Amino acid sequence: MLSRNSSADAVLAALEASADPALIAGMDRVGIRTEHAIGLSNPALRQIAREIGVEHGRAVALWQSPVREAKLLALLTFDPERLKPDEMFALAGDFTSWEMVDMAADLFVEAGLDPALIARFAADDREFARRTAFAMVAGAAVHCKSEPDETFIAFLPLIEAHAGDDRNFVKKAVNWALRNIGMRNRPCHAAALALAEKLAGSEDRTRRWIGRDAVKYLSDPKRLARLKG
Structure with a gap:
């Protein structure tokens, strides 16, 4: 169960566990590069973002992953007040x-x-x-x-x-x-x-x-x- 205290590693493990590779074909059809996709929809990622909340350090760690879903989740959980140009x-x-x-x-x-x-x-x-x-x-x-x-x-x-x-x-x-x-x-x-x-x-x-x-x-x-x- 993910929470606001979940680490980046725990979040990545949860993404892998809930991924559905069948979704990847649909991403291809709308011009999304999928070589690093595991198969999670954006609504699902937004739900996870609500569960884990904004946490800048964890978002930085998630961004370092090559996985598409991890990068998108990072964008949903960066703290905008801490981002510099x-x-x-x-x-x-x-x-x-x-x-x-x-x-x-x-x-x-x-x-x-x-x-x-x-x-x-x-x-x-x-x-x-x-x-x-x-x-x-x-x-x-x-x-x-x-x-x-x-x-x-x-x-x-x-x-x-x-x-x-x-x-x-x-x-x-x-x-x-x-x-x-x-x-x-x-x-x-x-x-x-x-x-x-x-x-x-x-x-x-x-x-x-x-x-x-x-x-x-x-x-x-x-x-x-x-x-x-």
Whole structure:
């Protein structure tokens, strides 16, 4: 039985004992690298995270494991108040899938929305490091409700700068960030839609795809009806 006092070794043993290798095929189908997966779903990992609680030292130890599930559990149990920007950037060197990036992005935003760190991730040419920047923006646009609109409008030039990156997990995150900024409220919507329309007219295929998709998303009448002033 796991508890808040469980060691990293005990947690790893429990992960191995409850794993279902039959789940691995499904991970492959959605683009998750599985060479180090043992077979636990994210809902199951979130339940374990609730049982063991946040414990930074144990999370650091779990992160050292090559096992996918151990790394994801580490991301769910790091103490965001103890994470420094250099540590977050170092973690990105071990990212191997979009799910790991997106879970880490939530953690990093919880640690504090840091435009300088986001710019640092965006400047990194590694696919998953760059995705981290835009996954952070996308998540923060939804969850950081008290953050001024100007913070998110200021991310639009960064989105424009990297909208030509045609790597799958980058372009989808850039698109995601643009759409989420646009759905914050009407002022953000106007700024995001203007950029989306600009990108939609680009001669570059990736920029054009991001722009057209965002224009379609941000112009949907049902979504427009939900926008706040």
